[in-house]
Amino acid sequence: MNRKPNIPQRTLSLITIAVMALALGACGSVPAENPALQDAHAAYNAADSNPRVRDLAAGEMMQAKTALDRADHARQDGASLAEVEHLAYVAKQRVGIANEVAGRKLADERAAQANADRDRIRLEARTREADQAKADANAAQAQAVVAQSQAEAAQRQAQDAQAAAADVQARNTQLTILLQELHAKQTERGMVVTINDVLFDTNRAELKPGGMRSVEKLGALLKDDPSRRVQVEGFTDSTGSQATNDALSARRAESVRSALIGQGVPADRVSAKGMGESYPVASNDTAAGRQMNRRVEIVLQDANGPVAQR
Amino acid sequence: MDTMKNARAVIAISAIALLGACASNPSSDADIAASSAALNGAVTAGAADTAPTELRAARDKLDDARRERDAGHGERAIALAREASVDARLAESKALAARSQQSAQDLNAANRALADEINRKSNSN
Numbered sequence: 001m002n003r004k005p006n007i008p009q010r011t012l013s014l015i016t017i018a019v020m021a022l023a024l025g026a027c028g029s030v031p032a033e034n035p036a037l038q039d040a041h042a043a044y045n046a047a048d049s050n051p052r053v054r055d056l057a058a059g060e061m062m063q064a065k066t067a068l069d070r071a072d073h074a075r076q077d078g079a080s081l082a083e084v085e086h087l088a089y090v091a092k093q094r095v096g097i098a099n100e101v102a103g104r105k106l107a108d109e110r111a112a113q114a115n116a117d118r119d120r121i122r123l124e125a126r127t128r129e130a131d132q133a134k135a136d137a138n139a140a141q142a143q144a145v146v147a148q149s150q151a152e153a154a155q156r157q158a159q160d161a162q163a164a165a166a167d168v169q170a171r172n173t174q175l176t177i178l179l180q181e182l183h184a185k186q187t188e189r190g191m192v193v194t195i196n197d198v199l200f201d202t203n204r205a206e207l208k209p210g211g212m213r214s215v216e217k218l219g220a221l222l223k224d225d226p227s228r229r230v231q232v233e234g235f236t237d238s239t240g241s242q243a244t245n246d247a248l249s250a251r252r253a254e255s256v257r258s259a260l261i262g263q264g265v266p267a268d269r270v271s272a273k274g275m276g277e278s279y280p281v282a283s284n285d286t287a288a289g290r291q292m293n294r295r296v297e298i299v300l301q302d303a304n305g306p307v308a309q310r
Numbered sequence: 311m312d313t314m315k316n317a318r319a320v321i322a323i324s325a326i327a328l329l330g331a332c333a334s335n336p337s338s339d340a341d342i343a344a345s346s347a348a349l350n351g352a353v354t355a356g357a358a359d360t361a362p363t364e365l366r367a368a369r370d371k372l373d374d375a376r377r378e379r380d381a382g383h384g385e386r387a388i389a390l391a392r393e394a395s396v397d398a399r400l401a402e403s404k405a406l407a408a409r410s411q412q413s414a415q416d417l418n419a420a421n422r423a424l425a426d427e428i429n430r431k432s433n434s435n
Contacts, residue, residue: 063369091395100403107410114417121421125428134434 010197034081036088037071044068053102060098096297118198176220179300182214193218195256196291205251207259215256218298219263230265231299232256232272235279237290242276250274256296338379338387345372348398357401360408367433368394373431 044064047053054061071087184193199211207215222228234249234256250273256273282289349368357365375390 073355083389086393089393093393093400095404096400097396100400100407104407104410106404107407107414110414111410111417114414114421118424120415121425123430125432128432201374216404 036085039087040092040257056105057101063095066093193298197295205255215259219260223264230270233297234274237293238284240278246276313425333336334385345394350389353403355402355405357405361401361404370398374428
């Protein structure tokens, strides 16, 4: 083996060793942890553990994962720190994009829900309005029915009142006509109908048919007229004893009262009284005068109060 | 002599590798164009209001990328352009999310107002 100068050869060997050492250093040892890459992993894991991000931004998460894998591989392959940090940065930003996309889609879902809510609120309001209108209409109809029945009742009442007034008027008219027929006289005590002696037999209290007719007519009108009270008063002339005259006048008055009651006039509205020979209306000295004094007077009073006594 | 030949070969390969690393200057044009488009998208989405930080970062990096490209540093220009792109995309998605959130908020507020109005109306009946 021919000798060569030592020094250059040794130098060459050193260079070779250094180069090899560098190569070994690049491939052999596990590279130190990279903070930027750790950040990117942490961000990715946080996003991946959020179901909303996983579901709503699946595509963006996949891109983030690809970027993260590239950064991991670069670090494992011994790429420069700047290269690893660059790829880690990109991965981290892609995670941020995934988060934002998920946030946007969530907001869009809420907006869609709000639109549906608005339609529902409007529909409910319209339904409520329609129900209310229907209820109002029903109430108005019920009110109208009530009002109509009230009006009908009022009309019936008015008709009844009119008919009653007409009845009263008709009765009063009939009574007025009858009283004229019977030659009734207006006195302070009321209308007085005088039934003459000729309607009674001498010393008898029973009314003759002529007197009976007058009393019947009067009774028919009085029985339905609760506003009138009747007092029947009997009178005689001065012939005979006073006791006889009192008794006869009382019997004649009672006879007329019975006839009125027989016509339906309530007994409590008719009273009878014998006045004897008192209150003559003519002189007892002549036959004509005495005849006028023998009489029965029927006093009609409008008021509900008692018949004014003589 | 063999060992010397070997050593020379190693040195030559290493030198070529080093030269290759320096000499190769990949084009960053595509990445810069993509980054620029992403930035425009972010601006259109309203990121100036809702994501100003991300938008500024994207713009600065895009400027840097162009400078590095012009300086002949293709690799650095590509890396900067790609970072500018994700920054711009993040700014855009933030702006869009904010817009959607505002919209949902407005709709819900309108619904509350509507419900209030309806309640007032039906109560006043």
